[in-house]
Amino acid sequence: MRDLFRGELVRITAEEPEVRAKVEVRWQGDSEFHRLADSEPVMMESEKKLKEWFEKQNEDGFTPERFPFSVRTLDDDKHIGFFVLWLDLIHSEAWVGIGIGEREYWGRGYGTDMMKLCLRYAFTELNVYRVSLGLHAYNPRALRAYEKAGFRLEGRTRKDTRREGRYTDGLWMGILRTEWESMQTEGGT
Amino acid sequence: MNDIYMGELVRLSAMDVDEISKAFSRWSRNSEFRRLLDSGVARTSSQNGTKKWFEKELDDQSINQHWFSIRKLDDDTLLGDIDLYVYNWPARDTFVGIGIGERDFWGKGYGTDAMRVILRYAFTEINMKRVTLSVFEYNPRAIRSYEKAGFRHEGRLRKLLNKEGRRWDMLMMGILREEWMEQDGTKTAN
Amino acid sequence: MLDIQTQLFEGQDVRFGPIDYEKDPQVESKWTHDSDFMRMYETDPVRPMSAAMVKKHYEKLEKEIEDEKNMYYFTVRAKSDDRLIGKAMVQWIEWANANGVIRLGVGLVEDRRKGYGSQALRILLRFVFAELNLFRVSARVPEYNVAAIALLKKFGFVEEVRRRQALERDGGRWDLLVFGLLNDEWQDQARPVLSKVEG
Numbered sequence: 001m002r003d004l005f006r007g008e009l010v011r012i013t014a015e016e017p018e019v020r021a022k023v024e025v026r027w028q029g030d031s032e033f034h035r036l037a038d039s040e041p042v043m044m045e046s047e048k049k050l051k052e053w054f055e056k057q058n059e060d061g062f063t064p065e066r067f068p069f070s071v072r073t074l075d076d077d078k079h080i081g082f083f084v085l086w087l088d089l090i091h092s093e094a095w096v097g098i099g100i101g102e103r104e105y106w107g108r109g110y111g112t113d114m115m116k117l118c119l120r121y122a123f124t125e126l127n128v129y130r131v132s133l134g135l136h137a138y139n140p141r142a143l144r145a146y147e148k149a150g151f152r153l154e155g156r157t158r159k160d161t162r163r164e165g166r167y168t169d170g171l172w173m174g175i176l177r178t179e180w181e182s183m184q185t186e187g188g189t
Numbered sequence: 190m191n192d193i194y195m196g197e198l199v200r201l202s203a204m205d206v207d208e209i210s211k212a213f214s215r216w217s218r219n220s221e222f223r224r225l226l227d228s229g230v231a232r233t234s235s236q237n238g239t240k241k242w243f244e245k246e247l248d249d250q251s252i253n254q255h256w257f258s259i260r261k262l263d264d265d266t267l268l269g270d271i272d273l274y275v276y277n278w279p280a281r282d283t284f285v286g287i288g289i290g291e292r293d294f295w296g297k298g299y300g301t302d303a304m305r306v307i308l309r310y311a312f313t314e315i316n317m318k319r320v321t322l323s324v325f326e327y328n329p330r331a332i333r334s335y336e337k338a339g340f341r342h343e344g345r346l347r348k349l350l351n352k353e354g355r356r357w358d359m360l361m362m363g364i365l366r367e368e369w370m371e372q373d374g375t376k377t378a379n
Numbered sequence: 380m381l382d383i384q385t386q387l388f389e390g391q392d393v394r395f396g397p398i399d400y401e402k403d404p405q406v407e408s409k410w411t412h413d414s415d416f417m418r419m420y421e422t423d424p425v426r427p428m429s430a431a432m433v434k435k436h437y438e439k440l441e442k443e444i445e446d447e448k449n450m451y452y453f454t455v456r457a458k459s460d461d462r463l464i465g466k467a468m469v470q471w472i473e474w475a476n477a478n479g480v481i482r483l484g485v486g487l488v489e490d491r492r493k494g495y496g497s498q499a500l501r502i503l504l505r506f507v508f509a510e511l512n513l514f515r516v517s518a519r520v521p522e523y524n525v526a527a528i529a530l531l532k533k534f535g536f537v538e539e540v541r542r543r544q545a546l547e548r549d550g551g552r553w554d555l556l557v558f559g560l561l562n563d564e565w566q567d568q569a570r571p572v573l574s575k576v577e578g
Contacts, residue, residue, distance in 0.1 A: 199561055217466060269419060277422065277423070277545065277546070278424075279424055279547055279548075280544070280545055280546050280552075281501040281547075282542075282545050287515070318544070318547075319543075319544060319545065321542060321545070341543075342503075343540050343541055343542055343543060344538075344539045344540030344541055344557065345540065346515075346517060346540065346557065346559055347515070347559055347561065348514065348515055348561060349476060349478050349515065350476050350478075351475065351476045351477060351514065356514070361540045361542065361557070363542055363543060363545070365543065365544060
């Protein structure tokens with residue numbers, strides 16, 4: 001079987017709570033990263049609080065509806081980001097949240113490789129029928145990356161985010177299992 | 190769309206804790222019922238103890254469990270319960286368990302009808318790809334009922350159970366969505 | 380005469396041991412990052428675990444063992460340096476029916492094909508049959524785990540159930556097999572071997 005956890009540039013990992021808390025503090029301090037990734041107001045949490053939150057997740061254990069992963073680079077083993085899949089089990093749909101917290105790794109193909117692993121996991125281990133995501137219209141880099149990964153633009157929610165005194169749109173994308181499978185045979189990925 | 194909970198002889202309805210624990214406590218006094226239902230040791234339980242158990246089970250009900258009462262269509266008599274336990278979402282495979290507590294209603298097609306309803310629910314409402322069940326060798330009535338509902342034999346765990354001084358097999362059965370579509374699927378489409 | 384001198388938990392190169400909370404979480408965490416191993420061992424969606432998650436899992440395991448009294452869990456360790464090689468357990472024990480389900484895993488690919496699995500299974504079966512007095516044990520294996528199937532057959536397990544297309548992975552649907560071994564069957568083949576060991 002294909003390696004589920006290893007791509008060409010990155011691999012999936014589970015990190016210790018202290019490790020996650022440390023990087024999370026740093027990534028939270030990057031407001032540009034946060035504003036690209038998230039709709040929630042930018043905020044800062046203490047490393048202690050974050051560590052407790054990650055420890056609580058461990059305490060609660062796995063649920064069949066949520067699959068969070070950390071991501072490290074293959075060559076220098078750097079902990080650069082994460083992705084998480086939330087499942088609607090009945091309708092076999094997964095929502096993706098994905099981000100690279102380490103800025104030096106933006107625009108170098110790491111995000112694309114992460115999304116490849118993410119989709120491979122969603123379609124060959126979770127066996128969902130579709131994967132969905134939302135992004136801000138002011139994040140064209142992500143839009144291009146997701147299109148390359150096979151997502152299609154499906155909708156636009158007008159003026160759903162307000163920042164810096166301006167309203168911006170939300171974009172919604174999706175990829176179906178059948179579409180992803182055709183890409184595998186074509187591109188030989 | 191048809192009423193998904195309606196069969197020809199029975200209908201499925203929500204679990205009422207008070208009602209089911211009262212009934213279950215009564216049914217459990219019939220050790221034959223307990224031994225057909227469960228591989229564990231047959232024991233009687235008080236109404237109170239049963240109620241506490243049902244409350245906890247219903248509370249714990251996660252996304253994995255779909256639990257219903259079985260009622261007679263004509264006069265609403267509570268006959269038993271039936272549940273789906275989705276143990277593997279990626280494979281969309283669920284266990285089904287059924288118990289008809291009212292002894293007078295054994296062998297009259299109520300169980301088979303309830304099973305038909307739950308299969309339709311499993312395949313068209315929660316979109317399962319397979320349904321699995323286990324049944325004891327010494328329960329031929331249930332085995333026949335499951336065969337009628339479309340389950341295929343998949344093997345037996347030899348001498349799994351020890352009852353009345355001898356050992357008994359546990360049979361495993363399963364039905365795939367494609368198989369169900371062939372026999373019942375066309376009916377549902379109408 | 381009752382043979383209580385032969386150590387239950389000693390094999391040729393491996394032995395069974397308890398969980399070592401200091402050393403083991405890190406090692407087991409590494410196994411969980413290998414999707415090939417995980418897909419052989421687990422039927423649930425596979426995910427890597429941090430050492431902290433593994434430690435938490437061990438704690439829940441030991442609590443369950445204490446509360447439910449229907450499981451025995453062992454680490455499989457190299458006799459030479461006490462290194463953690465794998466895990467072995469019998470679970471879902473029904474005492475009134477004297478049956479249980481066994482599970483066994485060797486974590487690192489470098490440690491496989493060395494006979495450790497065989498040795499561990501031999502120890503585990505002696506434990507469940509000669510110490511727990513179980514009448515039979517089952518083992519569940521995906522049909523694509525050919526190594527495990529071969530190992531089980533070597534020990535006399537019989538394929539009893541084929542749960543058709545009960546697993547879906549890597550774009551395919553797979554059967555889940557259930558194998559069973561009765562105490563009598565184990566005794567028939569274990570006895571000659573045991574007497575060889577005792578010489």
